[in-house]
Amino acid sequence: MSTISSYLTAEHREADVLFSYAEQAIADGDWMQAETWFQRFTAATLNHFEKEETVVFPAFEQATGNSSGPTRMMRIEHEEIRGMFDRVSNAIVIHDVEGSLGLAETLLIVIQQHNIKEEQVLYPMTDRLFGGQHDGMVLQMRQLQSAG
Amino acid sequence: MNGAHTSLALEQAPPISVPFRFFLAAPVFLLAAGGLMLANGPELLASRWHPATLALVHLLTLGFLATSMAGALMQMLPVVAGAPIAFPRTVAGLVHLPLMAGTLWLARGLDRADAHDIRLAMAALTLACGVLLLACGHSLLHSPVRHATVRAMRLALLALTATAGIGIALAAVRVGMLNLALLPWTSLHAQWGLIGWVGVLVMGVSWQVIPMFQLTPAYPAAVTRWFGGVIYAALTLDSATPWLASAPAAWITTGTHGVLVTCLASYALVTLRLQAARRRKLPDVSLQFWRIGMASLLAAALLWLAGQVTSIGDDPRYPIALGMLYLAGFAISVVNGMLYKIVPFLVWFHLQSHPARRNTAPGMKLVIADSDSRRQLRLHTIALLLLFASLGWPVLAHVAGFTFVLSAGWLWWNLLQATRMYIRLAAGSPG
Numbered sequence: 001m002s003t004i005s006s007y008l009t010a011e012h013r014e015a016d017v018l019f020s021y022a023e024q025a026i027a028d029g030d031w032m033q034a035e036t037w038f039q040r041f042t043a044a045t046l047n048h049f050e051k052e053e054t055v056v057f058p059a060f061e062q063a064t065g066n067s068s069g070p071t072r073m074m075r076i077e078h079e080e081i082r083g084m085f086d087r088v089s090n091a092i093v094i095h096d097v098e099g100s101l102g103l104a105e106t107l108l109i110v111i112q113q114h115n116i117k118e119e120q121v122l123y124p125m126t127d128r129l130f131g132g133q134h135d136g137m138v139l140q141m142r143q144l145q146s147a148g
Numbered sequence: 149m150n151g152a153h154t155s156l157a158l159e160q161a162p163p164i165s166v167p168f169r170f171f172l173a174a175p176v177f178l179l180a181a182g183g184l185m186l187a188n189g190p191e192l193l194a195s196r197w198h199p200a201t202l203a204l205v206h207l208l209t210l211g212f213l214a215t216s217m218a219g220a221l222m223q224m225l226p227v228v229a230g231a232p233i234a235f236p237r238t239v240a241g242l243v244h245l246p247l248m249a250g251t252l253w254l255a256r257g258l259d260r261a262d263a264h265d266i267r268l269a270m271a272a273l274t275l276a277c278g279v280l281l282l283a284c285g286h287s288l289l290h291s292p293v294r295h296a297t298v299r300a301m302r303l304a305l306l307a308l309t310a311t312a313g314i315g316i317a318l319a320a321v322r323v324g325m326l327n328l329a330l331l332p333w334t335s336l337h338a339q340w341g342l343i344g345w346v347g348v349l350v351m352g353v354s355w356q357v358i359p360m361f362q363l364t365p366a367y368p369a370a371v372t373r374w375f376g377g378v379i380y381a382a383l384t385l386d387s388a389t390p391w392l393a394s395a396p397a398a399w400i401t402t403g404t405h406g407v408l409v410t411c412l413a414s415y416a417l418v419t420l421r422l423q424a425a426r427r428r429k430l431p432d433v434s435l436q437f438w439r440i441g442m443a444s445l446l447a448a449a450l451l452w453l454a455g456q457v458t459s460i461g462d463d464p465r466y467p468i469a470l471g472m473l474y475l476a477g478f479a480i481s482v483v484n485g486m487l488y489k490i491v492p493f494l495v496w497f498h499l500q501s502h503p504a505r506r507n508t509a510p511g512m513k514l515v516i517a518d519s520d521s522r523r524q525l526r527l528h529t530i531a532l533l534l535l536f537a538s539l540g541w542p543v544l545a546h547v548a549g550f551t552f553v554l555s556a557g558w559l560w561w562n563l564l565q566a567t568r569m570y571i572r573l574a575a576g577s578p579g
């Protein structure tokens with residue numbers, strides 16, 4: 001029985017764990033592991049974005065009649081984060097330790113700032129808007145869950 | 149898409165020159181403080197009322213801490229509170245220059261007991277603090293966010309108002325414009341400044357950045373919800389004591405100090421525990437600075453406790469040792485460590501919003517290499533150890549001062565290199 005907010009916040013925390021494994025592998029010079037974990041981190045994050053962009057944001061926009069407010073900002077930030085994934089992956093592929101650690105840390109801070117805005121502003125608003133309909137929306141999001 | 153993207157990202161944050169002018173100026177004051185110590189040596193440690201000691205305190209509190217914190221506030225308010233500062237360049241200009249000049253005048257005026265310098269300092273610092281408070285206060289009042297960090301920032305700014313107000317009154321006493329009981333008011337000024345302003349702001353910022361940078365669990369809600377307000381209430385209560393008879397006043401002071409120390413010590417313990425449970429296990433220079441800071445804060449709390457129950461409290465070195473642990477060990481370490489996160493991140497952030505640099509902006513570790521910040525961390529640690537040791541062996545004070553000069557110079561150099569990288573890359577990109 002989870003709220004929209006707790007469901008999505010839990011996904012942030014899971015992605016954090018995957019990120020920390022990838023970063024550790026880079027620091028250890030274990031490039032195979034680094035690629036695998038970073039790949040899993042990227043996949044989990046993209047799947048999370050998809051749930052937000054196809055289930056939560058449209059419902060939010062419809063309920064508030066506003067598609068240029070917080071959800072637009074969040075979509076833009078998703079776009080920015082997607083753009084950064086490739087740069088980190090490329091640095092991992094060429095086994096560039098300083099480059100990939102530096103970009104990974106930068107990516108982490110961008111994502112964390114984004115998560116803070118979602119967790120402190122957008123998710124609580126969403127929870128309030130959809131008081132009785134949490135289960136339905138969480139179910140919709142579960143159906144979008146990718147394997148892995 | 150890209151165009152809209154760029155302008156939105158920039159809309160949120162002030163121009164890079166706004167925070168950087170503060171970050172680049174701050175280490176120079178740390179360097180000056182080290183220089184003063186190198187020159188004066190053991191004399192500085194003889195008494196908290198020594199003129200050079202008072203000058204040193206303000207080079208550190210106003211010159212290094214308030215300057216860095218003003219820059220960080222102007223940068224963080226739009227992000228954390230969702231409320232940008234209006235006219236950021238003008239505000240930055242009206243705070244930065246008077247703060248620099250006012251700090252130098254105050255330090256020189258206190259050191260040489262020069263009334264003319266102190267009067268200039270009063271005018272300049274009234275302007276700097278006034279503009280900073282109005283600008284940040286305006287932004288915070290319009291903030292739609294009700295987060296503990298935003299509340300802590302509000303309380304910290306109120307505490308800065310009290311600190312600056314009492315500070316200017318103390319300065320007026322110095323130049324014969326006013327008559328006040330110096331002792332209690334100086335203590336209140338120091339408390340509002342060190343605990344209400346520096347302590348609460350550092351706490352509020354840590355609620356956000358400790359979990360964010362190290363992937364630690366969040367701070368317990370009881371801590372983030374209550375500590376700022378409790379500290380504020382204790383400081384307010386203590387501020388009534390100059391008007392009370394001496395017996396109840398002493399009683400209230402001991403009680404409120406106990407509350408303040410308990411909050412600070414618990415904050416330090418909780419932070420160390422969260423950091424021990426962090427998910428990111430990579431060595432991290434900033435984290436080391438934080439840990440040194442928290443350990444010093446705990447040590448300061450224990451020393452205070454020892455001062456209450458043993459005769460250590462009567463030793464003239466006791467207040468000096470407390471000040472060293474709190475100011476140099478805790479506050480300066482934490483701010484120094486934060487600069488190594490915020491400066492490289494901002495270089496990246498502003499470069500990647502240049503269309504031509506979008507996909508080539510250097511990651512944080514290329515802006516300031518770990519090896520460079522680690523060397524400065526070592527110098528800072530050695531300087532702190534020498535400083536503490538000089539309580540027992542006063543001759544070491546000169547060496548401690550010299551090491552602080554090296555450490556501050558190194559910090560400055562690292563930040564300067566980051567800025568030069570930004571300027572070089574930003575100039576190389578069209579747009």
Ligand code: HEM
Nearest residue numbers: 196197205209210273311312315316318319334338341342
């Ligand atoms: C508007 C800016 C300020 C002015 C004009 C000012 C002025 C003064 C003056 C005149 C004294 C000496 C009292 C005396 O012995 O006559 C003093 C002491 C002190 N100030 Fe400030 N101050 C300012 C800001 C700050 C800030 C922001 C902090 C801390 C964050 C601070 C911390 C202290 C401390 C700790 C002492 C006492 C040192 C001791 O107890 O030995 N001051 N200040």
